[in-house]
Amino acid sequence: MVVHTQTPRLEKLRRGVMELYISDHPLDCLTCAANNDCELQDTAAEVGLRDVRYGYDGANHLGAAIDTSNPYFDFDPSKCIACSRCVRACDEVQGTLALTIDGRGFASMVSAGQTGDDFLSSECVSCGACVQACPTATLQEKAVKEIGKPERAVVTTCAYCGVGCTFRAEMRGEQLVRMVPWKDGKANRGHSCVKGRFAWGYANHRDRILTPMIRESIDQPWREVSWDEALGFTAGRLGAIKAQHGARALGGITSSRCTNEETFLVQKLVRAGFGSNNVDTCARVCHSPTGYGLSKTFGTSAGTQDFDSVMHADVILVIGANPTDGHPVFASRMKRRLRQGAKLIVIDPRRIDLVRSPHIAAAHHLPLQPGTNVAVLTAMAHVIVTEGLADEAFIRERCDWDEYQDWARFVAEERHSPETLEAVTRVPAHDLREAARLYATGGNGAIYYGLGVTEHSQGSSTVMAIANLAMATGNIGRPGVGVNPLRGQNNVQGACDMGSFPHELSGYRHISGSAKPARCSNRTGASRSIPNPACASPTCSTPRSMASFRAIYIQGEDILQSDPNTHHVAAGLKAMDCVIVHDLFLNETANYAHVFLPGSTFLEKDGTFTNAERRIQLVRKVMEPANGYADWEVTQALANAMGLGWNYTHPSEIMDEIARLTPSFAGVSHARLEAEGSLQWPVNEAHPDGSPIMHVDGFVRGKGKFVVTDYVPTDEKTGPRFPLLLTTGRILSQYNVGAQTRRTANTVWHPEDLLEIHPPMPRTGASRMVTGCA
């Protein structure tokens, strides 16, 4: 059969359709924001439309009011051709189903939410998928209207969450006009969320500090100085402190928002320059249990799957994560799989959106008492083992059989049964049993977890308990299964990979160097071994221990806001002789700083980020740094002010050094990333093209290790004096401490933090549950 798509008859029909469209369309092309970027305009030209026989005086929509309620885009119904693309984008790509075509025939109109809603008051989550799909200027970014049509574009990687979406940063001159999700991006597959798509205004916010500042003591006002003076002042102070108190009096905190190359340089500065292992990163208080737990059980400190894997999952178990708010672009893919029929188990004290949303309903929601993760997972293991649901063939082939038997005996004890533990977990035993059976027997089982696991007591034990479940059921080593930590910040995986912990060099090589000498190479090839772990984060020190800790270099993290126990952190910082804050804004930590070094945004630098699926992606400079220097250049300048003699001319040279020192990055280079788009570590001789899925033929550590994980109640109990149980959660429009998102129009959705108070639960007596936001 031959199908003809271009015939005189078809051309006439097409022209007729276009004629009808144009008869009810504003003829304002020259002043329209979508001029030359409009499919309606292009198609009218393609079909040769030269005249509209019907005139323009008939019934039309030209007077329809424009909905300007959304802070980032307008909806102009007069330009709508009711093609339904926006509705389909919302349904099929985003999965929110906020849009519909209201009315029939000529009255058909795109509508957000219910009658009377505008875009802002509707369920629309402002992901931008509808705007991207719109063929006309009906849904149009306000920035394009205000600034004009972009002239050039640079593909780069988002600096918000750990999904690692790639975007086309569309520019007009040196001004960013819009961020459009890149269809070839392997993490986001052309989708975006409100933060990455629209909330980039912080980059040029008036609060940004662009000039270095110093002060002798924190009770003095800041004094703006030149870069040379600031760096000289800083190097002098650090040198004097080192001379007086020794190398261990100095430390640094790397940033999970900065690039791999920048993070690597900060830890190198601490180790090779300061001379200590006093380096730490935000993962200390978020996903260090992931590093520990997965390293112990599987042999690597990272998730096992790529994001695409979720499309092969039959049962999805989400524990301690709220993907629709924390990792929305990945959540959209997860929801698509759920709409296709995959089953969902949610283990969370809160009824997160995934539990029940349009066309999605969790098969099981286990609303556990906060702090009882290990008990719930051990009870699930009890069911799997005692009901004979374990995958013995997989375990015998891939895991240590003796360790499995020890573990199986442990979990099979009656004290771990769902019925016994119900008093602790408050999860109905029957529901828990059904959930365990579903995970073990429902086909490909994939576990996704977040800070509800790792930022709790027994975080490491919970991660190992999760790994135990996956191994016991054979859910490792192929698409659709696995253990998947949803990492928080854009480069928190990379920051961990780059040796940001005191006990590890890049690639998780322990500094004791039992296998190979722990090296902290400089450019001349010299190596030094630093045998002891140390600690830089005030969180893991006591105020008294801070007496021996006199100086700290903090890049891109507001530890006073993000670390627990603010008073504790403040006391530690206040006790120091030199606090150097390297950031975009004068954050709360800067109240205790002696030096402020202006930072650069992700738009102003080259480098790489590594996302939650171990995907290394290029960050490309789309504009010159407003502060004059990219962050890696500032760190290098500080190193050189201390006499280290670094001479990197581009971040690609730093990555080359990382590749030389880090086995899992051996095959990574900027040139390769440029050619291939992205690579998932390990990239080495055994895996030259990277590793989308890990542990395919065997675990990195050899045999998978079952670790016995006993539930240990938290010391933080409720009682008459502290009657409230507090826990944190995610908010779609906000990110981390809000340094970025609170300087954007995202505050429209979340003007202030709120405590959500659960109604008193009769069964729990005085205990109440209150949820804050983070």
Place this chain on the structure above:
Amino acid sequence: MDPGRLTYMANQIARNLAAQGAAAVEATCQHLRDFWDPRMKAAILGGSRAGLDPIARAAVERLV
């Protein structure tokens, strides 16, 4: 270093590893060896062991 805090932390580690039975002492010791700052190790080695649970105490003694 606050000796009381270090004792509390060592006991927490030991409690989490106690279910490993005979391996618990070595696992606790290895944890302290791998992850504790030298100042923390020196402080717990030099301090009173009165508040340490049996597993934690044995681990600290093995740390010497």
